[in-house]
Amino acid sequence: MRTKIRGFTLIELMIAVAILGILASVAIPNYREHITKSKRAEAQGALVTFANAMEQWRLERGSYLGAAQGGLDFGPPAIFSTTVPISGGKTNYTLTIKSATSTSYTLAATPTGSQASDGYLELTNDGIKTCEVASSCLNGPSW
Secondary structure, three states, X not given: OOOOOOXXXXXXXXXXXXXXXXXHHHHHHHHHHHHHHHHHHHHHHHHHHHHHHHHHHHHHHOOOOOOEHHHOOOEOEOOOOOEEOOOOOOOXXXXXXXEEOOOOEEEEEEEOHHHOOOOOEXXXXXXXXXXXXXXXXXXXXXX
């Protein structure tokens, strides 16, 4: 009596591998884009929270001056985290006070590491939001 051997043929296996390859070629870039967008959104949220800290600073001192490290009017903040994510971990953006006067400020989030090719974000005391790289900004030069 002859026994039938069960299994896959080489052709069937090659077809399955080809299908997996096609699915992976679509899914992996979409996943990476989603991760980039979520890290950008986290930086945007951090900038808004940083702006709230600047407003608190002005309420307490009557001016935006001196909120940066060393009591300067620009540079890494002394009143807020200098990195995003704020809670720690691998840095995706660095936060700085680009400029500050007694009545105005401009905050910046500069992409680093895996986000290095992403857009440079800014937020002013007037709520004006700008983005340097238009391809990474969903609403043109504004975010």
